[in-house]
Amino acid sequence: xxxxxxxTTLLLDEEKCRQNxxxxxxxxxxxxxxxRPHFKTHQSVQVGEWFREQGATGITVSSLKMARYxxxxxxxxxxxxxxxxxxxxxxxxxxxAKVQLHLVAVNIETVQALAEALQRxxxxxxxxxxxxxxxxxxxxxxxxxxxIVALVEQxxxxxxxxxxxxxxxxxxxxxAEAIRTIHxxxxxxxxxxxxxxxxxxxxxxxxxxxxxxxxxxxxxxxxDEIRPGNYVFYDLTQQHIGSCNFxxxxxxMACPIIAKHPERxxxxxxxxxxxxxxxxxxxxxxxxIFGRVVELSENGWSEPLEGIEVVSLSxxxxxxxxxxxxxxxxxxxxxxxxxxxxxxxTADVMGSYTxxxxxxxxxxxxxxxx
Amino acid sequence: xxxxxxxTTLLLDEEKCRQNxxxxxxxxxxxxxxxRPHFKTHQSVQVGEWFREQGATGITVSSLKMARYxxxxxxxxxxxxxxxxxxxxxxxxxxxAKVQLHLVAVNIETVQALAEALQRxxxxxxxxxxxxxxxxxxxxxxxxxxxIVALVEQxxxxxxxxxxxxxxxxxxxxxAEAIRTIHxxxxxxxxxxxxxxxxxxxxxxxxxxxxxxxxxxxxxxxxDEIRPGNYVFYDLTQQHIGSCNFxxxxxxMACPIIAKHPERxxxxxxxxxxxxxxxxxxxxxxxxIFGRVVELSENGWSEPLEGIEVVSLSxxxxxxxxxxxxxxxxxxxxxxxxxxxxxxxTADVMGSYTxxxxxxxxxxxxxxxx
Numbered sequence: 228x229x230x231x232x233x234x235t236t237l238l239l240d241e242e243k244c245r246q247n248x249x250x251x252x253x254x255x256x257x258x259x260x261x262x263r264p265h266f267k268t269h270q271s272v273q274v275g276e277w278f279r280e281q282g283a284t285g286i287t288v289s290s291l292k293m294a295r296y297x298x299x300x301x302x303x304x305x306x307x308x309x310x311x312x313x314x315x316x317x318x319x320x321x322x323x324a325k326v327q328l329h330l331v332a333v334n335i336e337t338v339q340a341l342a343e344a345l346q347r348x349x350x351x352x353x354x355x356x357x358x359x360x361x362x363x364x365x366x367x368x369x370x371x372x373x374x375i376v377a378l379v380e381q382x383x384x385x386x387x388x389x390x391x392x393x394x395x396x397x398x399x400x401x402x403a404e405a406i407r408t409i410h411x412x413x414x415x416x417x418x419x420x421x422x423x424x425x426x427x428x429x430x431x432x433x434x435x436x437x438x439x440x441x442x443x444x445x446x447x448x449x450x451d452e453i454r455p456g457n458y459v460f461y462d463l464t465q466q467h468i469g470s471c472n473f474x475x476x477x478x479x480m481a482c483p484i485i486a487k488h489p490e491r492x493x494x495x496x497x498x499x500x501x502x503x504x505x506x507x508x509x510x511x512x513x514x515x516i517f518g519r520v521v522e523l524s525e526n527g528w529s530e531p532l533e534g535i536e537v538v539s540l541s542x543x544x545x546x547x548x549x550x551x552x553x554x555x556x557x558x559x560x561x562x563x564x565x566x567x568x569x570x571x572x573t574a575d576v577m578g579s580y581t582x583x584x585x586x587x588x589x590x591x592x593x594x595x596x597x
Numbered sequence: 598x599x600x601x602x603x604x605t606t607l608l609l610d611e612e613k614c615r616q617n618x619x620x621x622x623x624x625x626x627x628x629x630x631x632x633r634p635h636f637k638t639h640q641s642v643q644v645g646e647w648f649r650e651q652g653a654t655g656i657t658v659s660s661l662k663m664a665r666y667x668x669x670x671x672x673x674x675x676x677x678x679x680x681x682x683x684x685x686x687x688x689x690x691x692x693x694a695k696v697q698l699h700l701v702a703v704n705i706e707t708v709q710a711l712a713e714a715l716q717r718x719x720x721x722x723x724x725x726x727x728x729x730x731x732x733x734x735x736x737x738x739x740x741x742x743x744x745i746v747a748l749v750e751q752x753x754x755x756x757x758x759x760x761x762x763x764x765x766x767x768x769x770x771x772x773a774e775a776i777r778t779i780h781x782x783x784x785x786x787x788x789x790x791x792x793x794x795x796x797x798x799x800x801x802x803x804x805x806x807x808x809x810x811x812x813x814x815x816x817x818x819x820x821d822e823i824r825p826g827n828y829v830f831y832d833l834t835q836q837h838i839g840s841c842n843f844x845x846x847x848x849x850m851a852c853p854i855i856a857k858h859p860e861r862x863x864x865x866x867x868x869x870x871x872x873x874x875x876x877x878x879x880x881x882x883x884x885x886i887f888g889r890v891v892e893l894s895e896n897g898w899s900e901p902l903e904g905i906e907v908v909s910l911s912x913x914x915x916x917x918x919x920x921x922x923x924x925x926x927x928x929x930x931x932x933x934x935x936x937x938x939x940x941x942x943t944a945d946v947m948g949s950y951t952x953x954x955x956x957x958x959x960x961x962x963x964x965x966x967x
Contacts, residue, residue, distance in 0.1 A: 289912060485680040572875070
């Protein structure tokens with residue numbers, strides 16, 4: 228299969244990917260909570276089917292466009308986990324006519340706009356800022372919360388369904404205890420908000436979403452639903468956090484070697500920021516790493532090799548610095564395997580996947596726009 | 598026009614873009630050198646036509662795939678300015694049968710592979726490392742140079758055409774004098790290499806390529822050809838370097854506002870790393886900037902506003918921090934204009950452009966792959 232790869236290609240190990248999907252489905256089942264997997268990492272109808280085989284019915288996406296893509300492919304219960312873009316009201320109504328649509332609000336203006344323009348009922352979730360401070364309503368902003376809930380309550384098209392949070396700050400941690408503390412804080416705060424309204428809305432749900440918490444915790448209580456997404460592939464960032472082992476990473480770039488520089492043991496691959504995107508990790512010596520090198524074989528890839536790393540990316544070139552021994556092992560025209568720092572962004576720029584048995588799987592971003 | 602924009606959109610000001618194209622064409626003509634514009638920034642057949650109207654005949658691209666795209670659209674003289682990927686020999690032969698194909702080599706192994714597999718003649722350029730140290734042959738590596746030139750000379754399919762460099766290190770400068778010194782050093786070194794072989798190859802050309810040098814220098818001597826690309830749009834990085842003014846930046850993102858946080862004067866737009874990619878600039882106070890905010894109107898956009906900036910990007914969210922006065926000026930559902938830090942990467946992830954009169958222009962990355 229590798230012999231047929233001529234260009235920079237994103238490889239997908241279906242077995243590892245299916246194991247990741249099964250692992251989280253099992254954990255949710257064991258904890259008696261619902262898993263509503265986030266599909267923003269893979270954005271692929273075919274990968275979505277592997278979730279369906281493991282029992283997924285509801286999904287999470289991060290844009291209305293992504294909701295439309297999965298709605299067109301048989302998903303009927305979709306949460307759009309970003310404050311709803313009220314300029315896309317036409318698409319909101321189109322989706323609400325077709326699927327059980329869950330929308331997120333953090334400002335009363337958004338809810339007012341929905342109340343005015345909705346033609347079909349939707350489920351409304353309030354996003355609570357439990358510490359990440361990207362977006363959300365602060366849990367003690369009772370006046371704001373009460374006003375939004377009152378508005379939702381008055382309108383037949385708006386069904387107050389739950390409170391949710393995204394603990395993006397767990398992505399900055401490398402200590403499992405810190406991640407547990409963030410998680411427990413979030414669960415506590417979301418339950419405070421739910422308790423404030425559960426008299427009037429007894430069915431109100433609590434939903435959380437980050438891959439680090441959902442990976443590290445074995446016992447998850449106090450929530451009705453989890454929405455992790457990145458675990459479908461994992462990546463070097465998640466390994467660095469402690470969410471996964473290297474051998475759970477289910478995607479790997481195959482990059483043709485196009486130049487070698489023996490005077491500094493640097494190898495140039497065709498693989499730059501248009502292939503990897505541009506997230507990086509801090510390496511042991513304080514320098515940035517844009518990917519780790521693995522050995523490719525017909526059956527997949529090894530754990531990362533020591534003494535060889537992607538040290539910089541320009542638009543189309545990737546620079547790999549190696550020990551002399553590893554430098555000598557590669558020749559021009561070889562394919563080099565590179566584990567990505569951030570699989571969501573790498574998949575988004577690559578626009579498709581190639582499985583180890585040579586199947587091409589689609590990604591929404593590679594489906595064409597015109 | 599703005600009223601019809603519902604999603605995150607990359608706006609293109611055709612007038613500014615055509616002025617940038619004309620400016621560089623005029624400069625090349627004035628200096629009696631050839632302009633072979635790099636098309637990796639726009640990657641658009643329609644924008645390419647604007648270059649053709651200004652006299653461009655030969656172009657530069659950064660992958661064989663991009664060469665195929667432009668070859669399919671009437672370009673017949675194409676330089677692929679990256680060490681050639683010898684795994685794509687089939688595509689090399691296909692292109693060589695169709696267009697005047699110029700390839701770049703930095704290692705003898707690449708030239709050997711070409712010599713063995715080429716079915717049609719191609720033009721060979723040697724890439725010289727004049728100081729950027731990404732890739733290229735060092736100008737004093739005479740043994741290596743001589744061996745490659747001897748191999749090229751022996752083979753009828755390989756026509757030794759010139760020596761070229763890319764001064765990527767000018768992108769790290771903000772001092773015009775430093776950029777001039779880098780440029781003059783490169784021209785000196787390339788001419789040394791050319792002079793070594795001009796007895797045997799009297800037609801040998803010298804080609805340089807970076808947008809900072811080509812923008813800042815008014816008089817360019819000692820080269821036959823320039824290959825700048827980013828100047829077609831420019832961006833905040835080029836403004837920071839000193840290559841352009843804010844009002845020459847020809848692309849701007851229009852991002853719907855999806856949330857507001859009055860307690861910290863932060864605005865959330867739908868516009869994250871899948872829209873902007875993830876390059877940043879160092880701001881005045883040492884913090885990172887991922888974009889600058891402008892006022893949008895039907896005729897284009899203003900210079901950047903002071904006191905409001907994109908301070909972080911996650912996958913789909915952009916966080917804008919504003920002064921109180923500017924924070925209050927925006928409401929949920931408004932479109933916010935944001936100048937990109939790096940227009941090449943932003944265009945690549947967006948996959949298309951919308952002109953101010955509402956035309957949709959394509960980008961290779963948005964053309965679909967399956």
